[in-house]
Amino acid sequence: MKNWIKVFILAGFVAMCVIAYVWIFVYNKPHRNYEKAKADYELQAKDCYYHFSNGAESADITYTGKVLEITGIPTYVEDMDTCSIIVFAYESGMFGDEGIRCSLLPKYYMQSKEINNKEEITIKGYCTGYNETDVIIEQCSLINR
Amino acid sequence: MKKIVITLILINAIFLTGNAQMFITKNGKVSFYSDGSLEKIEAYNTQVNSAINITTGQFVFKVLMKSFSFEKALMQEHFNENYVESDKFPNATFQGLVANLNDVDFSALGTYDAIIEGDLTIHGIKNKVKEIGTFEVKEGGIIGSATFFVKLADYDISIPGAVTGKIAEDIEISVDVDLKPRPTN
Numbered sequence: 001m002k003n004w005i006k007v008f009i010l011a012g013f014v015a016m017c018v019i020a021y022v023w024i025f026v027y028n029k030p031h032r033n034y035e036k037a038k039a040d041y042e043l044q045a046k047d048c049y050y051h052f053s054n055g056a057e058s059a060d061i062t063y064t065g066k067v068l069e070i071t072g073i074p075t076y077v078e079d080m081d082t083c084s085i086i087v088f089a090y091e092s093g094m095f096g097d098e099g100i101r102c103s104l105l106p107k108y109y110m111q112s113k114e115i116n117n118k119e120e121i122t123i124k125g126y127c128t129g130y131n132e133t134d135v136i137i138e139q140c141s142l143i144n145r
Numbered sequence: 146m147k148k149i150v151i152t153l154i155l156i157n158a159i160f161l162t163g164n165a166q167m168f169i170t171k172n173g174k175v176s177f178y179s180d181g182s183l184e185k186i187e188a189y190n191t192q193v194n195s196a197i198n199i200t201t202g203q204f205v206f207k208v209l210m211k212s213f214s215f216e217k218a219l220m221q222e223h224f225n226e227n228y229v230e231s232d233k234f235p236n237a238t239f240q241g242l243v244a245n246l247n248d249v250d251f252s253a254l255g256t257y258d259a260i261i262e263g264d265l266t267i268h269g270i271k272n273k274v275k276e277i278g279t280f281e282v283k284e285g286g287i288i289g290s291a292t293f294f295v296k297l298a299d300y301d302i303s304i305p306g307a308v309t310g311k312i313a314e315d316i317e318i319s320v321d322v323d324l325k326p327r328p329t330n
Contacts, residue, residue: 031218060235065211080172080191095169095194096328103192128192128211129235134171136192136209 034126035105035141037067045072045088045123049100052130053091060129068137069124070100077112084112086123086140095133102140111142166251168287168324169196175208175320179313186220186312188213195322197289199251202243204261204289206320207236228302229268237267241274249280256281261291267300278320287324292317 041063048070052059075089075097084104089097102123104112115121125140173193179186190213195206210231215221225231241263243249249257257280265274278291294315297304304312 027217027219029218031221064235065232078172085172085192094327095171095196101171101192129209131192131194131207131209131236133194136212138192138212138214 032126034067034124034139037124039069039124040066042069043071045070045100046090049088049090049098049135052135053098056130056132063127063135064129066127067124068127069122069143070102070137071120071122072100073117073120074115075099075117077115082106082109084109086112086115086121093133098133100135100137102137104140104142108140108142166199167196167327168199169327170194170322170324173206173320173322175206175318177213177316177318179316181313183312184220186215186316188215188221188224190214193320193322195289195320195324196327197243197287197324199287202246202249203240204242204263205238205240206322207238210235210237227305228297234267234269237265239263239265239274243280244275251280251282251287254282254284259289265295267295268302270300272299285325289322289324290320292319294318 048059048063048068051063070088072088074086076087078085078087080103083106086102086104087097087099088102089099091098102125104123122143123137123140124143125137128136128138130136171194172191173195174189174191175193176187176189190208192212193206193208195204197204210229211225213221213224215224229237241261244260244262245258249259259278259280260275261278262275263273264271266272274293274295276291276293278289281288281290294317296315298314304314
């Protein structure tokens with residue numbers, strides 16, 4: 001086989017590998033798995049809430065966009081179709097209870113039924129910020145349950 | 146901090162006006178959709194705060210931008226980092242009122258067309274909007290829905306040159322809120 005044909009085939013192969021890599025690992029890269037991610041901060045749920053409600057900007061810089069592992073006694077669980085929201089309520093305001101709202105991953109839906117307002121739990125998830133009533137944590141998993 | 150105080154004053158104004166009958170939710174849904182030639186973009190957010198005062202017709206909703214969930218992780222990254230710059234502008238808000246309050250009978254079950262007028266703030270840019278929505282008055286609550294289009298350029302959201310013309314310049318926004326009477330403290 002002539003050299004230029006070999007080079008052409010090799011270049012084509014390399015180009016296909018690059019396209020496949022970009023398609024799989026860049027364009028279609030999976031969402032970050034927050035369940036397996038290491039927490040950036042581990043803290044008490046109450047401390048987290050008051051950090052936001054007392055000075056949202058510094059808390060925003062520290063915690064928003066980070067993986068948080070929070071521990072506390074939940075106030076109640078809201079049922080939302082196939083997922084649950086665990087609520088840690090610390091204040092009462094214009095929108096009712098104010099605190100931390102944690103959206104659980106759907107796989108924890110059944111386990112969320114066992115959560116009560118007497119036992120301390122630890123939850124890990126992605127903090128999307130503070131909406132001036134609640135700290136929102138998404139894609140949460142239950143730790144050690 | 147200043148922004149928080151202003152927002153709280155505005156929300157307070159809504160809650161303290163007249164003999165307020167407030168309906169609220171913290172689980173409102175806002176989604177958006179755009180179908181450009183390069184790709185279809187769809188995202189949703191299910192932790193939206195919303196409130197309506199049925200006496201005055203004042204209506205608000207507030208959305209955390211980082212709570213939008215996309216099918217593709219790369220889109221979500223681009224949305225937060227390049228388009229809405231959610232670190233800098235973490236919220237989108239709407240504050241307005243039901244302009245045709247006389248046509249909406251919140252005391253009688255039924256579905257009513259509503260004209261919603263007010264200020265929509267996205268990416269730190271506030272624009273006047275006037276859209277048609279519906280309120281479905283049902284036992285124990287009100288379901289509010291609206292679908293409307295926003296032009297990205299109106300909110301100073303620029304599309305990178307490489308994909309100009311391939312990503313839609315208008316996006317369709319849908320709002321669905323299941324409002325319940327505000328619990329008394």
